[in-house]
Amino acid sequence: DAGVTQSPTHLIKTRGQHVTLRCSPISGHKSVSWYQQVLGQGPQFIFQYYEKEERGRGNFPDRFSARQFPNYSSELNVNALLLGDSALYLCASSLTTSRPYNEQFFGPGTRLTVL
């Protein structure tokens, strides 16, 4: 198993555009979470999905949305991009959301640059 995979690796967009980031969890994992990591800071929680349902949402504007598919892969969408959206976007998967099976395994991230 390659672990959590994310695509694309890097992305350059201009202000006002839309972006879709993709994540494939570890096989058997049913929960996917998304985090935003701005340079020099720790990751910040955006969304969590479990069994295709949203289980949590962080303090992000409605421009950010996500969904989880029947195969447990996930997409993060960001509309009307702003310069401040430039960051590393991390996806993490876990077996469940309950202890002790809630260890989150992270993907390599997608580096988004907004010009």
Add this chain to the structure above:
Amino acid sequence: AQRVTQPEKLLSVFKGAPVELKCNYSYSGSPELFWYVQYSRQRLQLLLRHISRESIKGFTADLNKGETSFHLKKPFAQEEDSAMYYCALSGIAAGNKLTFGGGTRVLVKP
């Protein structure tokens, strides 16, 4: 609200010296605490979690609920310990979401 604070941005130690990374948290309830590590050009990975009570790569961390701390310690630092370390918290009330501290960069000099 839950918050994690890592007061040191950078820790520089010599090989063989002890290293301690501080982590303080605020959470009203029963938190679960983690230390994640990111080595150069690698993905973020779990180093240890307090419920496991394990020692991983010589690192230990004790949850002190009275002081709301979860400091990470290693008695003898190695060059391969040079990395970025993040303390994180998860609370039952908040589902499984992780709240991270700002991170501490550890540099172990030969």
